[in-house]
Structures are given as structure tokens and as C-alpha cells.
Amino acid sequence: MPFLKLKFKPGINRDTTNYANEGGWYECDKIRFFSGYPQKIGGWIETTSERFVGTCRQMWNWITSYTDNLLAVGTNEKVYIEVGGIFYNITPIRTTLTTPDTDDCIETTNTSTTVTINVTAHGCLVGDYVTISGVTGDVGGIPDAEINTEHLVLTVPDADSFTIQVTTAATSTVAAGGGSAIDIACQIHPGFPSITAGYGWGTGAWSGSYGWGLASPTPVFLPQRDWWFDNFDNDLVMNIRSDTTGTNVAVGGPIYYWERGTSVNPTTALTTPAVLLSSLVGATDVPETAMQILISQNDKHLLAFGCQPYGGSSGDFDPLLIRWASQDDPVMWEPLATNSAGFLRVSRGSRIVRALATRQEILVFTDTHLFALQFLGTADVFGLQEYADNISIMGPRATISANNITYWMGLDKFYMYDGRVRTLPCTLREYVFKDINYAQSDQVICGTNEGFNEVWWFYPSGTSDWVDRYVIYNHLDQIWYYGQLGRTAWLDVASRDLPIAAYTPENQDPGLLYTHESGINDAGLPMESFIQSSDFDITDNSGETYMLTRRMIPDINFNTSTAAAPEVTLTIRPRNYPGSNFQNDPSDSQRVINTSVSTFTDQVFVRARARQMALKVSSVDLGVQWQLGNPRLDVRSDGKQ
DSSP: OOOEEOOOOSSBOOSSOTTTTTTSEEEEESEEEETTEEEEOOOEEESOSSOBSSOEEEEEEEEOTTOOEEEEEEESSOEEEEETTEEEEOOOEEEEEOTTTTTTOEEEOTTOOEEEEEOTTOOOOTTOEEEEEOOOSOBTTBOHHHHSSEEEOOEEEETTEEEEEOSSOOSSOEEEESOSOOEEEEEOOOOBSSOEEEOOBTSSOTTSTTOTTSBOSSOEEEOBOEEEEEEETTEEEEEEEEEEGGGTEEEEEEEEEEOOOSOSSOHHHHTSOOEEGGGSTTOBSOOSOEEEEEEETTTTEEEEEEEOOTTOOTTOOEEEEEEEOBTTBTTBOSOOTTSOOEEEEOOSSSSEEEEEEOSSOEEEEESSOEEEEEEOOSTTOEEEEEEESSOOOSOTTSEEEETTEEEEEOSSSEEEESSSEEEOOOTTHHHHHTSOOGGGGGGOEEEEEGGGTEEEEEEOOTTOSSOOEEEEEETTTTEEEEEEOOOSEEEOOGGGSSOEEEEOOTTOOOBEEEEESSSSSBTTBOOOEEEEEOOEEOOSSTTOEEEEEEEEEOOEEOTTOOSSSOEEEEEEEEESSTTSOOBOOTTSTTBOEEEEEETTOOOEEEEEEESEEEEEEEEOSTTOOOEEOOOEEEEEEEEEO
16 A cells, blocks of 8 residues: 555644544644644743733833833833843832931831831832932941932831831941931832732621621622833833722723833933833823823824823823824824814713824724724824724733734634624634633733734733743734743834844743743753644544554754754554554554654664554654655555454
């Protein structure tokens, strides 16, 4: 009998049974399809040697007119600008404590590295960051240089004191020291790295059935800290997004502004914190809260989606309201006959989830509808048009545009918009949506990898409170594949050459930036990858005859591998019925067969008698890159049963 050439359809299909997907691929991890054939995905390296604090949820890249290539990085604890591999802290300042309240506010205890700061009504919380300056001379034997720097607030004994940690232990106890020129810059309070449910004190009515001072039996959902960025010319505008998805109550955050300045050297600006937009000269009726800000780049309007109403008091918030500042004037929000500031309200849904700028319009997603916001150039300035109803979106960062088509993950399926809204056919729909943690839906992120025509979604699996999986749609070949990998932010822009991703392990610091599609390893460590086919018949008469496999001619190339002797493991999994198990008993003809294949392997000898078979290719070693072609099986008839 001639050799049996193994040809498989590109893409992974998990929405049918293993046997029904004959001729296709069923399982994989860290592979992609290139020209229709599976290969290991590209590796990644650390983008910078520096680390950042917190969990990064958003990145934004822009190039200024001075050719600065700036990357804004927003975490639940900090805001940075990365340039030249260095992270510059531009986290806004909540307040600055100064003289006379801070005079001689430093207290030390002999032999202790814990320092107490005594300032009346300081307003700090545990986990806050403060920067102390102006301390003169050693205090209790602790050098002033160790105190005059940034610190993490360790404890808050009361409203008038907090503690920090230094390296050098005090050699004496000092009740009040440091001098009379001390300033303490208190950064904005950090947020949560993910949606957190808690049963806190006072979370219910204090006179309820569970008693005053007891924990509420109903959990309170504390929102994760997200940032939104956009550039206004050379400058950066940003806001905090806060959304308690668990209770379906949206709450916006302040809008901040960071000015690049006119100096050729931006060093001074890079060490200057962002400030409230409302604090800038000429600021008028700036929303105190907003769910998302965005610049309409064609007409230079700064917009706020889900925000405080015009003329509203502090605490007012409308999750369906859209407001915009006057054209080319991001601080003027009061609508006047002499400017273009204004507002309108989305008519359907309970809250705006996301606004996404596309080539000709801004798509506005509510929790149930999709609208298009378009610049009219008339007295109305902007107009709103409903595009689709009865749709859903998984979270605010679950959508992206690629090749002028918008893709997004809904609550139970994927969508696309290319002039009309359509369901995106997916062969992994059940695999994804039946094993996803909906309580952490805000963690879902979407990004492109345009070098390979891919759209990536990272999401937390059903048993995980942290992002641990991804699913990929290749929009050129219209196929899907998936794997396991944790990333909390993703950015693919031409000005950074290759995709950049951020990741902080759950409840751990520091965070890392990775450059993807660089190398073939996992940041210097081996990257494991595999792909396994569905079962396929190896018989020639509808499965009645058993077939004996004697050898296989592999078709695998190892181009771009850096290992001296790259190899993969080729696994043959024979069995007789779709419901039977694969067995490892060497005396059983249905045993799983593993064999190594290297660059110069011309054939591998196997002995397997079965009706069906599945093929698996995997690699676990450092420096191995592989692509599978069309292997061939040497089979012959071997009786009936």
C-alpha cells in the first residue's frame, strides 16, 4: 500500500467531537498557523531591565514633534512614562504636606528600621506612596538621604501618623526631628489589581439582622484600577476608570494632564507628576469623574464617556453621558455660543462600557447596544447613530480594530463590525465561554499582532482569578487557535516595531514589559509548545480492516532554531474506537508511541495496529523553533475484528 500522506485543515476546532473533526487539529498551546501549517509561536524577551510597581492595565505609545518615543504605562499603583528603557514616575499627587504641619515630624526608635511620620490629618492609607524631601541631617542615626526619597506607607496607626521603612536601623530614639523645611508629596491612593469581593465592616445597614459592626453577608465588589490614555499633541491626557461590575454600578475617576513641554530635552517633564486637568489655567467645568477619555484626532476634541453632567455637583455621575471640550482646547468644557463644547446622552443601555476610535467614527459600546459617534462639523458638533441592539461586550478592553474591521468578545460569542455588526464564526466558542471567569471580565484584554494577521484575547479561565489563557483569531486565514499565557496589557504599534505586553504575576511585584515575536524562548527560559490532531482513520474501507503502521516519514523543519541539536517529540496515539482510552502498556497494540525527531531524522520506526490514530508534535527545550509539514505513514492491512 502506498504511503498515507497526512494533511490537516489549519486552525483548531473544539466545538465538535474529536472524531467528527477528522482531518483537523483539536488541541494546542503556543503555536500558530503560517501558510496553513502549524509552527511554534515567536518568543519574547524583557523589554527593559527595570521593573514597574503594580499590575499594568493600559499602555499608550506616541511620538512627539521632538521625536521622543514615549510609552505611558498605567498600573493599579502608579503611572509611568517609559523612554529609553527607563520608567519615569508621573503618578499624580493627591496632596503635599508642608510646614508648619511637617516641622520635626520624623520619629525614630532605637534599633528599628521603622520610622513614624507624625502629621495631623495626613489622609494617607496603607499601601500609599509618599515622597519626603527637606529632611536635614541624620535623624536618630538614620541618614537623611534614606528618608528624603519615595516610601511605601506600611501602617497607619491613626489619622495623625503613619509609618515607613528604611534600610539603616536607628541608633537612638528621637521623638521629633528632621527640621522645619520638610515636604511630603502624597501620591493618589492606589487601586485594586483585580475585581475584589469582600464582606467588610459596615457593608450593610448597621441596624440590619446581622447587627451593627458585623460583616455584611452580601459581598461588596471593589473595582480594579484601570487607566485610559490619549495624547493631545505632545502631551498626555489620562483618567482613572473604575467600574464595579459585580453590582452593575459604574463610577468614573478624575481626569489628569501631563505636559511634555517645549524643551528639546524632556528630563524635567519626565520627573514632573501629572496634574488634574481642572487645575490648569483656564479650566472651566471640567468633569470631575469620567469612565473613559478619548481624543477625536481628526477634529481635536477631548471627549469624556460616562461622566459628571454639565453644571452637576460633586458626586453626580451619568454612566450614559458623553461630553466634550471645545475644539483644540482640552480645558474648556462649558458649552458657549463662542465654542464647540457640548454633550449628548446615549439612549440605550445602562452604562457606556467602551469608546473605540476607528478610521471614520468613534464606536460607543454600552452593555446592550453599539452606537457610532461622528463629527458633524455643524452647531451640534457630534451626532450619535445606533448600529446594533441586543449585543454584549465582555469588558472595556475586549475590543480592537484590525485592517479596518472591529472585533470584540461578547459575553457568549465573538463579534465583528465591518460596516454592519455580525457574529464572528468561532470553532472554539464552547471551549472559551464555558470555561471563563465572568466575575473577572474586566481583566479581558484584546490586541493585535499584525505581523501575523492575528487578534489576541487574554482572559481568566473559570478556576482562575487572574489572566491565564489566550485565544487567537487569524483574520486573514479566518482560523482560531489558543493557549495558556498570562498578560495584563498588550500594545501593537508600528512605532515600537514589535508587540509589547505587560505582566505582573497575581499579587506579586514587580511587573515586567515583554517584547513579543523576539527570539524563540520565554524570556530566556524554554517555551513549551504542542499541537495534537483529532482522530483520523488509517483504513481504506470505512474502518472494517485494522491497519499496521511500521514507520513514519516526518516533515518538520527547524529553521531559526538556536539549539545545537534541535528536536521535537512526535507522538502517535492509535486506538480502535472513538471512546476507547489510549494505553501505555508496551504489550498493547494501542499504546501511545513517543519518538524524537531532529533535523536529520529521515524516518522513524513505529509499530501500531489500529483503526484510528492521532498525531501530536511537541517541544520543551531551549532554542527550538519548528514547523510541521505533511508527514507520511507507511501502513498496510492487518486483518479484521
